[in-house]
Amino acid sequence: NAGVTQTPKFQVLKTGQSMTLQCAQDMNHEYMSWYRQDPGMGLRLIHYSVGAGITDQGEVPNGYNVSRSTTEDFPLRLLSAAPSQTSVYFCASRPTVLNEQFFGPGTRLTVL
Amino acid sequence: DQQVKQNSPSLSVQEGRISILNCDYTNSMFDYFLWYKKYPAEGPTFLISISSIKDKNEDGRFTVFLNKSAKHLSLHIVPSQPGDSAVYFCAASVGGSEKLVFGKGMKLTVNP
Numbered sequence: 555n556a557g558v559t560q561t562p563k564f565q566v567l568k569t570g571q572s573m574t575l576q577c578a579q580d581m582n583h584e585y586m587s588w589y590r591q592d593p594g595m596g597l598r599l600i601h602y603s604v605g606a607g608i609t610d611q612g613e614v615p616n617g618y619n620v621s622r623s624t625t626e627d628f629p630l631r632l633l634s635a636a637p638s639q640t641s642v643y644f645c646a647s648r649p650t651v652l653n654e655q656f657f658g659p660g661t662r663l664t665v666l
Numbered sequence: 667d668q669q670v671k672q673n674s675p676s677l678s679v680q681e682g683r684i685s686i687l688n689c690d691y692t693n694s695m696f697d698y699f700l701w702y703k704k705y706p707a708e709g710p711t712f713l714i715s716i717s718s719i720k721d722k723n724e725d726g727r728f729t730v731f732l733n734k735s736a737k738h739l740s741l742h743i744v745p746s747q748p749g750d751s752a753v754y755f756c757a758a759s760v761g762g763s764e765k766l767v768f769g770k771g772m773k774l775t776v777n778p
Contacts, residue, residue: 596768596771597710597766597768598768599767602765610764644709646709653759654715658709659707
């Protein structure tokens with residue numbers, strides 16, 4: 555199993571550009587989440603999904619969209635990037651029977 | 667307002683000694699707590715968890731203690747090893763939900 559994979563590893567955007575951060579897992583996990591980590595802030599939940607077709611907002615959802623059309627994939631879309639979205643983004647997944655989440659390696663995003 | 671607090675940003679210990687990492691929380695609804703370890707340029711890795719129905723959980727060298735009345739938990743690592751050097755995050759949730767709330771993290775350095 556590859557576990558949780560994220561692409562790209564690094565990305566630089568200009569203010570106003572849009573992009574999609576990809577996240578995939580091959581463990582057949584029902585739950586998937588997106589977090590951002592800022593210096594000195596810990597991880598904060600952006601959006602999460604409890605299954606295909608079901609998503610909900612986390613603590614910091616503004617400026618981000620998600621969808622979950624398959625169990626495996628959970629992309630995060632930035633519609634109009636802002637410098638405040640400069641961060642490291644982590645995707646995570648877990649099966650229903652466990653409470654602990656498995657994290658991907660992260661995407662480092664810089665918005666100029 | 668931070669609901670999960672890791673008040674010490676760093677800790678340095680000698681190899682073979684005990685490492686004690688502390689975490690405080692303010693939300694009395696939290697009933698599930700987790701510790702994650704994170705190496706640079708990697709995603710967090712689950713370490714150990716505890717439910718509020720317990721006051722202690724052990725897994726090898728790692729033990730988590732929960733004091734509900736004080737809203738305090740601690741992670742003990744005995745004996746500490748250089749490979750334990752990482753950033754440790756405390757996280758909490760209500761009912762084991764996806765809405766994990768993380769602390770800011772503590773950097774542990776174990777010196778040979």
